[in-house]
Amino acid sequence: MECDTEELIKQKAKELYFSKGVFDASTQEIADFAGVNRTLVNYYFRSKKNLFQVVYKETIEKMKEKYASIYVSDKPFRSKVEDIIDFTIQFKEKYPYLEVFNIQEFNKPNGEDELICIPKGSEELKGFLKEIEEEMEKGTLKRYEPINFFINIFSLISFPMVMKTVFAGLFNIRSDEDIQRIYKQRKEMAMTILFNNKE
Numbered sequence: 393m394e395c396d397t398e399e400l401i402k403q404k405a406k407e408l409y410f411s412k413g414v415f416d417a418s419t420q421e422i423a424d425f426a427g428v429n430r431t432l433v434n435y436y437f438r439s440k441k442n443l444f445q446v447v448y449k450e451t452i453e454k455m456k457e458k459y460a461s462i463y464v465s466d467k468p469f470r471s472k473v474e475d476i477i478d479f480t481i482q483f484k485e486k487y488p489y490l491e492v493f494n495i496q497e498f499n500k501p502n503g504e505d506e507l508i509c510i511p512k513g514s515e516e517l518k519g520f521l522k523e524i525e526e527e528m529e530k531g532t533l534k535r536y537e538p539i540n541f542f543i544n545i546f547s548l549i550s551f552p553m554v555m556k557t558v559f560a561g562l563f564n565i566r567s568d569e570d571i572q573r574i575y576k577q578r579k580e581m582a583m584t585i586l587f588n589n590k591e
Contacts, residue, residue: 397432397436398436400426400427400428401422401423401426401433401436401437401443402443402446402447402450404422404425404426404427405417405422405425405426405443405447406447406451406487407425408421408422409444409448409489410451410487410488410490410493411486411487411489412489413489415444415493417440418440422440422443444508445508448493448508449508449509451487452509456514458479458483459476459516459517460516462475462476462479463516463517463519463520464520469523469524469532470532470583470587472520472523473583473586473587474583476545477545477549477579477583478579480549481549481575484550484553485553488553488554491554492554497509521538521539521542522538524538524541524542531588532587534588544585544586545586548578548581548585548586549578549579549582552575552578556571
């Protein structure tokens with residue numbers, strides 16, 4: 393029962409922080425949103441700062457694990473790229489404000505608090521970059537720095553999703569159905585832009 397309550401608080405905190413964008417939620421707001429007593433939040437996590445750090449690190453780690461599993465999968469390269477795009481869309485839809493926090497976090501002026509989570513590469517990512525280079529040698533991809541191909545994937549998908557509210561206002565998009573239809577087209581567009589040949 394204790395584990396269930398702790399997990400409930402974490403899940404609701406993630407939703408409040410990264411789905412709704414309430415980064416400065418008070419302990420009481422978190423407790424109310426989770427439907428528990430405020431003392432339970434303090435009991436499990438000691439402070440709202442500690443709770444934020446716990447759920448942020450957990451969210452980032454789970455995201456990194458999923459990407460790593462895609463990078464090392466036995467699927468063909470093109471299918472891996474499709475899986476990266478699919479997961480990115482799914483993840484950004486679930487946690488649309490995580491990217492906003494990351495931008496704030498990684499652009500802290502010198503002298504401010506240390507970063508909650510320092511970005512690091514991985515062996516899985518190195519292997520995927522090697523695969524990108526091999527695809528360039530085959531002629532499947534235009535030849536440039538493999539890092540740029542990787543950046544392009546996320547630029548084509550993440551930026552439009554982070555800016556969803558702005559674009560919805562700019563183009564007077566009112567319904568969720570219209571927004572979903574537009575974002576579903578992004579995958580096809582991205583694949584056409586990223587690859588030399590269309591399969």
